[in-house]
Amino acid sequence: MSGQTLYDKIWQSHLVSGDDEAALIYIDRHIIHEVTSAQAFEGIELAGRSIWRSDSILATPDHQVPTTEREKGKAGFVDKLALLQVTTLDDNCDKNNIVQFKLNDQRQGIVHVVGPEQGASLPGMTIVCGDSHSSTHGAFAALAQGIGTSEVEHVLASQCLQQQKCKNLRVLVNGCLPLGITAKDLILYIIGKLGTAGGTGYAIEYAGEAIENLSMEGRLTVCNMTIEAGARSGLIAYDQVTENYLHGRPYAPKGAMWDSAIQYWRTLVSDADAVFDKELIIDAKDILPQVTWGTKPDQVVAVTSQVPEISSAKDAVQQADWQKALSYMSLNSGTAISSLSLDQVFIGSCTNGRIEDIREVAKVVKGKKVASTIKRAMVVPGSGLVKQQAEAEGLDKIIMAAGLEWRFAGCSMCNAMNPDSLASGERCASTSNRNFEGRQGQGGRTHLVSPAMAAAAAIAGHFVDIRQVELAQLEGIH
Numbered sequence: 001m002s003g004q005t006l007y008d009k010i011w012q013s014h015l016v017s018g019d020d021e022a023a024l025i026y027i028d029r030h031i032i033h034e035v036t037s038a039q040a041f042e043g044i045e046l047a048g049r050s051i052w053r054s055d056s057i058l059a060t061p062d063h064q065v066p067t068t069e070r071e072k073g074k075a076g077f078v079d080k081l082a083l084l085q086v087t088t089l090d091d092n093c094d095k096n097n098i099v100q101f102k103l104n105d106q107r108q109g110i111v112h113v114v115g116p117e118q119g120a121s122l123p124g125m126t127i128v129c130g131d132s133h134s135s136t137h138g139a140f141a142a143l144a145q146g147i148g149t150s151e152v153e154h155v156l157a158s159q160c161l162q163q164q165k166c167k168n169l170r171v172l173v174n175g176c177l178p179l180g181i182t183a184k185d186l187i188l189y190i191i192g193k194l195g196t197a198g199g200t201g202y203a204i205e206y207a208g209e210a211i212e213n214l215s216m217e218g219r220l221t222v223c224n225m226t227i228e229a230g231a232r233s234g235l236i237a238y239d240q241v242t243e244n245y246l247h248g249r250p251y252a253p254k255g256a257m258w259d260s261a262i263q264y265w266r267t268l269v270s271d272a273d274a275v276f277d278k279e280l281i282i283d284a285k286d287i288l289p290q291v292t293w294g295t296k297p298d299q300v301v302a303v304t305s306q307v308p309e310i311s312s313a314k315d316a317v318q319q320a321d322w323q324k325a326l327s328y329m330s331l332n333s334g335t336a337i338s339s340l341s342l343d344q345v346f347i348g349s350c351t352n353g354r355i356e357d358i359r360e361v362a363k364v365v366k367g368k369k370v371a372s373t374i375k376r377a378m379v380v381p382g383s384g385l386v387k388q389q390a391e392a393e394g395l396d397k398i399i400m401a402a403g404l405e406w407r408f409a410g411c412s413m414c415n416a417m418n419p420d421s422l423a424s425g426e427r428c429a430s431t432s433n434r435n436f437e438g439r440q441g442q443g444g445r446t447h448l449v450s451p452a453m454a455a456a457a458a459i460a461g462h463f464v465d466i467r468q469v470e471l472a473q474l475e476g477i478h
């Protein structure tokens with residue numbers, strides 16, 4: 001018999017009953033936010049049930065919170081429906097003894113930034129959240145996935161989830177990422193290769209030298225966008241990087257508990273003889289800075305290339321798809337990506353709202369000014385603690401001196417469920433994860449990029465090859 005994959009190991013240790021087709025798995029950690037939990041709590045109440053394990057739940061409001069004037073608290077909400085959602089989350093958490101980092105708590109932030117930074121997302125855990133980007137937490141060698149509101153209710157009531165087992169897909173990234181190429185470029189490149197449905201039915205394990213060399217933040221970025229390739233879960237093996245990151249975090253085990261936890265965590269790797277159902281092998285040195293041109297995350301090219309020719313699409317279906325995307329994005333085939341001028345720049349989200357991302361941005365914009373043609377460029381930390389850390393390092397000052405706005409934590413313009421959005425027709429360089437039609441505001445046009453690429457675009461007013469910027473910076477130092 002061959003060895004087990006990391007996914008198989010966690011699956012097996014959480015299997016309560018059933019088989020691969022219809023299983024019941026136990027859930028260790030449940031993270032909730034204001035958008036997808038209200039109806040679940042209501043369902044529980046109507047059925048006369050109670051919450052099975054309140055201490056497995058961590059809550060924070062993120063999607064609908066305004067990112068300005070946080071000092072006003074709830075009086076800062078213009079949208080009364082958004083306020084009702086946040087207040088309902090407060091009520092549900094208070095009533096059920098659920099830990100919540102409320103609006104004015106320094107620890108508030110985007111669920112997928114908060115869980116990891118608190119050490120609430122731990123290796124070997126099954127982690128769910130009523131949110132599609134829950135795959136993020138799999139970076140800790142955990143089985144993490146997004147669930148729907150009815151499943152949120154199921155987990156609240158029973159601590160279990162009904163599941164069909166996934167097949168195993170390994171994405172092996174050999175070699176080292178070249179200068180200027182980040183985890184974001186890597187995952188956009190992978191999605192470009194896999195396609196938005198390439199991961200459907202699979203749990204993806206990312207492995208190889210380039211993955212091992214990523215920081216925990218970078219790994220979170222990679223796992224975050226797994227859902228954009230159609231897979232619900234993305235995982236990365238446990239190693240020293242994972243261990244160093246978790247040590248001392250508020251929710252991580254302490255003392256003797258830590259010592260025994262790491263003994264178990266160190267087994268959370270795929271066995272050398274594990275068999276994967278499918279494999280994608282990538283050479284890290286082939287990756288250039290990525291920019292999406294269309295309305296799906298797999299419609300992506302290198303910053304050095306052009307908007308593709310329709311005739312190069314693989315079939316008639318894709319041709320029609322590309323045509324539609326070009327028309328929505330107001331682009332012509334053959335246009336150089338670097339010639340696209342931008343109206344707005346958004347830096348933040350659960351993909352790229354962590355401290356390392358903000359450091360990258362500060363490095364690029366330091367001593368420079370946002371181009372006069374850019375209407376607005378904003379940096380939105382993924383959590384209050386990221387904001388606090390950035391301010392302690394003086395990054396906010398550098399960012400504001402360059403003319404970018406410095407906001408309070410939340411999802412912000414990632415999906416515009418709050419006051420931050422694009423106006424119709426505006427073109428935006430965004431560090432978020434989705435470029436769907438209307439995602440950042442009705443008629444808005446989104447190009448997904450890395451934080452450094454977004455920052456460089458804010459300064460230039462159009463896309464530039466970050467490798468040139470970084471080379472110039474290096475030459476400036478010598």
Ligand SMILES: CC(C)[C@H](C(=O)O)[C@@H](O)C(=O)O
Nearest residue numbers: 035036063130131132133415
């Ligand atoms: C609001 C929520 C259900 C949604 C999701 O699950 O993805 C959001 O986070 C998003 O990214 O669009």
Ligand code: SF4
Nearest residue numbers: 133349350411414415
């Ligand atoms: S930052 Fe964006 S992708 Fe992440 S949870 Fe919020 S809306 Fe969803």
